[in-house]
Amino acid sequence: MRMDRRDMLASIAGGAALSASPAGARAVAPARDPWRRGIEGQRIADLGDGRYRNPIVGGDHPDPTIVRDGADYYMTFSSFEALPGVMVWHSRDLVNWRPLGPALTANIGSVWACDIGKHDGRFFIYMPVLTEKRGFRIFVTTAARPEGPWSEPVDIGIDGCIDPGHVVGEDGHRYLFVNGIRKVRLSDDGSQAVGPVEPAYQPWHYPADWIVEDFAPEGPKLLKRGGYFYLVTAVGGTAGPPTGHMIIVARSRSVHGPWENCPYNPVVRTVSEDEPWWSRGHGTPVEGPAGDWWIVYHGYENGYRPLGRQALLEPVEWTADGWLRARGGDLSRPIPKPRGGVAGAAGMALSDDFRGSRLGPQWSFHHPGAAGLSRTRFDGAGMLLAAAGSGPGDSAPLTITAPDRDYAVEVSFDLSPGVEAGLTLFYNFRAFVGVGFDGKSIRTYTSGERQPWMDRIMPTRNVRVRMTNVRQVATFYTSLDEGRSWQLNDLRTDVTGYNHNTFGGFLALRPAIYASGAGSVRLRDFRYRALG
CATH class of the missing domain: 2.115.10.20 (Glycosyl hydrolase domain; family 43)
Structure with a gap:
């Protein structure tokens, strides 16, 4: 069964699993999906019937x-x-x-x-x-x-x-x-x-x-x-x-x-x-x-x-x-499609349980500075990301390229003392939106700036955070019980202007994880899911 957009948004807000329908969702006729x-x-280019649809590599x-x-x-x-x-x-x-x-x-x-x-x-x-x-x-x-x-x-x-x-x-x-x-x-x-x-x-x-x-x-x-x-x-x-x-x-x-x-x-x-x-x-x-x-x-x-x-x-x-x-x-x-070719695997998984021994191919640091790729370490329980910079903008965040119009991501953070870590949609150091955690409070960022009036007390070093980008509106949720229940962050941001024509740089808006200040954050169970 496919959810229509209202059911999909209800599922996200209610904290259901990304791939599941919420309890009591009404049955709907399958939507016409060209992908x-x-x-x-x-979405993948090959339609499986001898035809393809652009883009061949999305994002x-x-x-x-x-x-x-x-x-x-x-x-x-x-x-x-x-x-x-x-x-x-x-x-x-x-x-x-x-x-x-x-x-x-x-x-x-x-x-x-x-x-x-x-x-x-x-x-x-x-x-x-x-x-x-x-x-x-x-x-x-x-x-x-x-x-x-x-x-x-x-x-x-x-x-x-x-x-x-x-x-x-x-x-x-x-x-x-x-x-x-x-x-x-x-x-x-x-x-x-x-x-x-x-x-x-x-x-x-x-x-x-x-x-x-x-x-x-x-x-x-x-x-x-x-x-x-x-x-x-x-x-x-x-x-x-x-x-x-x-x-x-x-x-x-x-x-x-x-x-x-x-x-x-x-x-x-x-x-x-x-x-x-x-x-x-x-x-x-x-x-x-x-x-x-x-x-x-x-x-x-x-x-x-x-x-x-x-x-x-x-x-x-x-x-x-x-x-x-x-x-x-x-x-x-x-x-x-081109004649005579042999179809093979397409794309790659963007989710990551961080149980491996090295950084997956979906990840890259933005403007990593002298530290390069040396900020990650794996301890069997997840990946430790060392802090850099003073906030999301100058932290050289860890990013993925989103290939879909609408999508959701989730990740769990275990914070060490002195670190601030969070999940953002990141274009460059001047243009990002997201939420961050320092073990004492949750902070909200939009238009590349912290919004102090939105700070609220959250005394925990273990938090799961979810972000959705649906119709180019970014929404954030937090969970203190590993995703069984979710709290909506009040600020939602239209991100249509987060592009080269506004901020230059020839870049794209990417889901990103940052760690700033001192110490490190352990990342666990990162999930990506296309929506719609």
């Missing part, structure tokens, strides 16, 4: 970059302030994706749009990193297998550039194209820049009356087909108005140009704010398992910017005159 539901009720997975290696596909994304970062994902059908592991476990800075590929039998990832002292630098890491281990990142010696795109030219030399659109020659092993950063292509420009964020040519990706190099570029700005971002194409017989613009530009663009996906752009074309062609890019779900930019898949065609052009049509409808 298949996978692990913990998360905040921006700037997708993809490489094919025989029957296998590997993809990664910008990770920005998250550590571990640059998670590598695997698929054999371009629709069902599962994470293999992170390529980055050392804190080298904020990682922007990467490029993954394979050359001379080794996989590589070029990653632009915003460093604290030297601004943007481009690093490279390599591995014999996408599962890793990945090498220690090496600074290749390029200042002030982002969005690398690797290519081997007709002259046999390796090059990176970067934002601008500019290019630089690399050493034969790809570990160093050996030439200047120089202009490569003056991108096609949209009409002046189009409503966009900025010209901002970025995200160059290159492929070779039929004697041409194809250069795929994003313009229009990555956020801002829904109609801003877009993908354009040019081609040349040489990586050194001259470049001819595609007559069908832009090949991908959100034309109207009524479309299901906004700000579509930053694409990588890829050949499907049976030889058809596709493009992977990102976009914001209409009305759900706090989820971040999600990974989308659209079919493309090669025209008679040798250009690629997207042909997905209405992306609110199911699309036939």
Whole structure:
């Protein structure tokens, strides 16, 4: 039996198990649900009938970059302030994706749009990193297998550039194209820049009356087909108005140009704010398992910017005159899957009993600082999270990426003296909502600030807390008896504005656990459940 939304909310408020209906709930006809539901009720792309529905990877997975290696596909994304970062994902059908592991476990800075590929039998990832002292630098890491281990990142010696795109030219030399659109020659092993950063292509420009964020040519990706190099570029700005971002194409017989613009530009663009996906752009074309062609890019779900930019898949065609052009049509409808692929596992569990011996792949620290990943310890009863900072904003919280519109999370805290710990929805240090506990009282935070007028006495060091995000309204509950009964926190917060267009940073709103002050908190029995 499915609950309608009123029954669902009654269940949450009454403290019923996340997967159970409340006692006395009335029977209702099954609601029409266009999604298949996978692990913990998360929506999954594969509809099981030869079709899929976007996104192929839900939640905040921006700037997708993809490489094919025989029957296998590997993809990664910008990770920005998250550590571990640059998670590598695997698929054999371009629709069902599962994470293999992170390529980055050392804190080298904020990682922007990467490029993954394979050359001379080794996989590589070029990653632009915003460093604290030297601004943007481009690093490279390599591995014999996408599962890793990945090498220690090496600074290749390029200042002030982002969005690398690797290519081997007709002259046999390796090059990176970067934002601008500019290019630089690399050493034969790809570990160093050996030439200047120089202009490569003056991108096609949209009409002046189009409503966009900025010209901002970025995200160059290159492929070779039929004697041409194809250069795929994003313009229009990555956020801002829904109609801003877009993908354009040019081609040349040489990586050194001259470049001819595609007559069908832009090949991908959100034309109207009524479309299901906004700000579509930053694409990588890829050949499907049976030889058809596709493009992977990102976009914001209409009305759900706090989820971040999600990974989308659209079919493309090669025209008679040798250009690629997207042909997905209405992306609110199911699309036939790529032919010839093998469906595999999709997604990952977000719940965690913390009974393992290391941090699960669903977790990452936000802006972890010098401590990096050293703040966790497992004692058999749960995971001990060491305190950092003075409150939720500067505590380098432990976060997960929520892939669903509506969801609930729960976790239990055992507090040591001197620590404040809590559960939040966290965008960045200026934008978060949640509740915290210090063993004496419960504190409430919204708009990145503590609300002292809402403090109330709660003299306990053992508490379970629940958060729901339903229709982009965050609600918090506390329990002193391990979830048998719940107390509603009076403040509920509309979180629709917690996104890049308000606070910058290109991030997403994430469930997060923090520990600040001194000492540590033991985390037990974290649960995630999609709702609706």
